[in-house]
Amino acid sequence: MPFSPFCHLIASLWHNSKEIRRIGVYTSGGDAPGMNAAIRAVVRVAIGKGLEVFGIRSGYTGMIESQMVQLQLRDMANIIQRGGTVLKTGRSQDFLKREVRQKAVDNLKAQSIDALVCIGGDGSFRGARTLWEEHQFPVVGVPGTIDNDIFGSEYTIGFDTAVNTALDAIDKIRDTADSHDRLFIVEVMGRNSGFIASHVGIAGGAEEIFTPDALTTVDKAVDHIRESQKKGKRSSIIVTAEGQKPGRAYDLAVAIRKKIGLDAKVCILGHIHRGGAPTAMDRIWASRMGAAAVESLLSGQCDVMVGVDHNQMVFIPLETAVGTEKKHSPELVHLSSILST
Ligand code: F6P
Numbered sequence: 001m002p003f004s005p006f007c008h009l010i011a012s013l014w015h016n017s018k019e020i021r022r023i024g025v026y027t028s029g030g031d032a033p034g035m036n037a038a039i040r041a042v043v044r045v046a047i048g049k050g051l052e053v054f055g056i057r058s059g060y061t062g063m064i065e066s067q068m069v070q071l072q073l074r075d076m077a078n079i080i081q082r083g084g085t086v087l088k089t090g091r092s093q094d095f096l097k098r099e100v101r102q103k104a105v106d107n108l109k110a111q112s113i114d115a116l117v118c119i120g121g122d123g124s125f126r127g128a129r130t131l132w133e134e135h136q137f138p139v140v141g142v143p144g145t146i147d148n149d150i151f152g153s154e155y156t157i158g159f160d161t162a163v164n165t166a167l168d169a170i171d172k173i174r175d176t177a178d179s180h181d182r183l184f185i186v187e188v189m190g191r192n193s194g195f196i197a198s199h200v201g202i203a204g205g206a207e208e209i210f211t212p213d214a215l216t217t218v219d220k221a222v223d224h225i226r227e228s229q230k231k232g233k234r235s236s237i238i239v240t241a242e243g244q245k246p247g248r249a250y251d252l253a254v255a256i257r258k259k260i261g262l263d264a265k266v267c268i269l270g271h272i273h274r275g276g277a278p279t280a281m282d283r284i285w286a287s288r289m290g291a292a293a294v295e296s297l298l299s300g301q302c303d304v305m306v307g308v309d310h311n312q313m314v315f316i317p318l319e320t321a322v323g324t325e326k327k328h329s330p331e332l333v334h335l336s337s338i339l340s341t
Pocket of ligand 1: 030121145146147189190191242274
């Protein structure tokens with residue numbers, strides 16, 4: 001598996017200093033379907049290689065409060081198909097404080113945990129980085145977020161399920177939009193990124209896709225809708241990312257009404273994206289990434305994130321993963337607009 005010379009250097013230094021016997025695994029940030037498959041892979045691969053594994057509950061909160069429990073092979077039974085995370089998750093503000101992080105590290109050491117696997121998004125990885133930087137506590141990251149916004153990996157756990165969940169909703173909305181000849185604005189999650197919106201938009205045949213990169217404007221969308229109406233189109237779907245610039249879905253509806261007097265129905269999908277059984281794709285990548293994370297630690301490689309590049313596992317320095325913006329390709333947004341005429 002390829003990895004950069006930079007992290008290899010760090011890894012070698014660390015590897016020579018300590019042997020791993022017990023690892024901790026935690027999920028952090030927003031839950032994502034497939035996290036359970038990743039936990040299962042971490043636990044089963046680690047135990048298979050003779051390690052002990054502790055599950056840390058509720059992300060950094062569990063580290064701070066010492067909520068850690070040893071996991072066995074059988075604890076992982078029947079979880080691969082479940083959404084959410086059996087370890088629970090959270091967004092800890094306390095962990096931003098240095099003295100609180102010291103307490104977390106003391107707790108890890110008290111449990112004789114030698115290294116960690118962090119399953120989460122960029123906020124979680126920032127926390128993981130501080131553990132390495134401040135305390136030389138070895139951590140490997142596994143990207144788990146529905147947003148798919150982590151640099152260094154084409155893919156994050158939960159993205160495929162979230163897209164399919166939103167797509168299912170759009171297919172249903174299309175029925176009623178068609179029956180009533182209506183315009184619908186469907187808002188999808190993704191924080192400041194447009195990956196969910198562009199993928200859902202193209203797969204759902206959206207008229208326009210609004211992403212945070214502002215590739216589409218209200219004027220362009222309105223012109224497009226007018227043109228389509230002239231060609232006989234009676235119903236349309238606009239997909240908008242929650243973080244896009246002209247505003248949230250209701251603001252878009254108001255702007256469109258002002259410009260062409262058309263009433264749009266608004267549907268905000270929200271946290272529904274995060275639930276449900278993970279797709280096969282999410283389960284497969286989660287399993288592969290969880291396994292690769294353990295192997296990375298055992299080879300002495302830490303402070304890295306497991307990623308996917310051209311269908312291959314790669315390792316990216318965590319610093320690069322959290323410090324670089326993952327750019328959204330305009331291609332899908334443009335294509336969707338052409339295809340929906
Ligand atoms: O990062 C995943 C995500 O679902 C984003 O798409 C969304 O903006 C955010 O989390 C919502 O977070 P919370 O569940 O804390 O409201």
